[in-house]
Amino acid sequence: MFKxxxxxxxxxxxxxxxxxxxxxxxxxxxxxxxxxxxxxxxxLTLNGVVSQVEWANPHIYVHFAVKEPSGAVADWRLETVPVxxxxxxxxxxxxxxxxxxxxxxxxxxxxxxxxxxxxxxxITYADGHHYQFGADTPxxxxxxxxxxxxxxxxxxxx
Amino acid sequence: xxxxxAPRALGRRGAASCAALALTAAATLIxxxxxxxxxxxxxxxxxxxxxxPDLNGTWDNGSGIDFLHPEQLPGGSVCxxxxxxxxxxxPRRTAARARPAPNFPxxxxxxxxxxxxxxxxxxxxxxxxxxxxxxxxRIGPPDKIVERPGQIVFLYDDVSGSFWRIIPTxxxxxxxxxxxxxxxxxxxxxxxxxxxxxxxxxxxxTWLTDNGAFHTSKMHVVERLRRAGGTLEWQAxxxxxxxxxxxxxxxxxxxxxxxxxxAEPTPCVDHDISHEVDNTHHDNPR
Numbered sequence: 093m094f095k096x097x098x099x100x101x102x103x104x105x106x107x108x109x110x111x112x113x114x115x116x117x118x119x120x121x122x123x124x125x126x127x128x129x130x131x132x133x134x135x136l137t138l139n140g141v142v143s144q145v146e147w148a149n150p151h152i153y154v155h156f157a158v159k160e161p162s163g164a165v166a167d168w169r170l171e172t173v174p175v176x177x178x179x180x181x182x183x184x185x186x187x188x189x190x191x192x193x194x195x196x197x198x199x200x201x202x203x204x205x206x207x208x209x210x211x212x213x214x215i216t217y218a219d220g221h222h223y224q225f226g227a228d229t230p231x232x233x234x235x236x237x238x239x240x241x242x243x244x245x246x247x248x249x250x
Numbered sequence: 251x252x253x254x255x256a257p258r259a260l261g262r263r264g265a266a267s268c269a270a271l272a273l274t275a276a277a278t279l280i281x282x283x284x285x286x287x288x289x290x291x292x293x294x295x296x297x298x299x300x301x302x303p304d305l306n307g308t309w310d311n312g313s314g315i316d317f318l319h320p321e322q323l324p325g326g327s328v329c330x331x332x333x334x335x336x337x338x339x340x341p342r343r344t345a346a347r348a349r350p351a352p353n354f355p356x357x358x359x360x361x362x363x364x365x366x367x368x369x370x371x372x373x374x375x376x377x378x379x380x381x382x383x384x385x386x387x388r389i390g391p392p393d394k395i396v397e398r399p400g401q402i403v404f405l406y407d408d409v410s411g412s413f414w415r416i417i418p419t420x421x422x423x424x425x426x427x428x429x430x431x432x433x434x435x436x437x438x439x440x441x442x443x444x445x446x447x448x449x450x451x452x453x454x455x456t457w458l459t460d461n462g463a464f465h466t467s468k469m470h471v472v473e474r475l476r477r478a479g480g481t482l483e484w485q486a487x488x489x490x491x492x493x494x495x496x497x498x499x500x501x502x503x504x505x506x507x508x509x510x511x512x513a514e515p516t517p518c519v520d521h522d523i524s525h526e527v528d529n530t531h532h533d534n535p536r
Contacts, residue, residue, distance in 0.1 A: 128373075128528050129522055129525045147516065148516060149410070149516050150520065150522075174409055177315055177320075177331065181330040182322070182328065202525055203527045213332070220325060222327045224327075224328070225332065
């Protein structure tokens with residue numbers, strides 16, 4: 093299906109920036125532990141096209157088409173917040189898909205090694221506007237002790 | 251006060267203080283229950299032709315995300331979450347700063363191991379994490395109420411899916427022609443201005459709340475709903491003496507009347523659990 097997309101030169105290879113540091117981001121999610129599925133110590137930045145949005149609970153998935161060095165197009169599936177959170181922020185499927193080409197995403201990759209699976213922290217569009225879904229904290233200083241992945245601070249019973 | 255102090259170390263004065271505190275708490279609880287049950291008719295509540303409070307409408311209970319405060323930024327940007335700067339390293343928690351103990355049912359001792367096992371295996375065992383019905387009472391207050399003579403309909407727009415319940419209020423008994431279910435069989439009646447919904451006939455495959463709080467199919471739930479102006483109070487009491495030492499009350503939930511209409515039901519499709527590399531999970535707000 094991604095053959096139908098027109099990719100620009102800027103869509104080229106994914107830029108991996110996580111090698112230089114470790115990130116701890118307090119992510120709010122509504123279901124499972126983000127840290128149990130995604131590596132919150134390794135942030136990746138990718139360039140590509142927002143190709144599809146799965147508007148579903150418990151998490152919306154944004155598909156992001158990235159042209160790899162080999163020329164193949166990878167379909168990254170990026171988990172993000174639940175529908176209720178997206179609605180509360182006034183964001184819609186149409187807004188996520190608008191101006192979809194030549195976008196940049198910051199993500200955490202899957203811990204289990206599943207290729208092209210990540211947690212979406214931030215998406216920045218070609219005109220500069222962005223949507224943020226998780227904190228972008230500075231890299232951990234060299235030698236600093238690691239902290240356990242954060243968890244949702246909200247606790248409630250029915 | 252050090253919460254780890256053993257009871258015997260409190261001494262006679264301490265024990266007396268604890269007893270007084272317990273009596274005060276019990277008296278407060280009884281007063282609250284009596285006050286809610288015997289509350290006089292309210293003046294600021296619209297009523298239907300039958301004189302009962304008008305509960306019709308869409309009720310925003312926060313969907314468990316009251317803590318979320320999205321920010322609209324210049325240029326069309328939006329910060330949905332993680333908007334605040336990273337917090338400074340937190341000092342060690344003291345008793346005064348510690349998170350309040352969660353409202354958790356008190357289980358009979360022989361069932362504590364089962365609760366622990368379920369909690370330790372929540373990712374696999376909690377149906378809510380697999381898009382299954384949260385059941386009553388975990389589903390909380392209804393998101394929309396349609397009230398008509400002799401019948402009230404509860405509609406739910408839950409992260410696990412959309413659910414509905416039809417609750418007769420014409421005095422008929424519980425049905426005997428339906429299978430047990432996660433939402434049970436509810437019949438309603440009015441106690442003053444409070445709608446009381448009596449629920450039975452449950453399946454045993456849901457939890458009362460997070461962290462392994464199972465129940466049996468013999469569970470009996472009583473929900474109480476009361477409108478106060480533009481808000482709706484909801485609270486449920488769970489009776490399951492086979493496994494619980496005492497009835498368990500859910501947290502009091504307060505929903506606000508809103509002109510927003512419920513949206514088209516959103517499908518719930520789990521893609522995540524199979525990718526979890528450990529058993530960590532966080533609380534599931536509701």
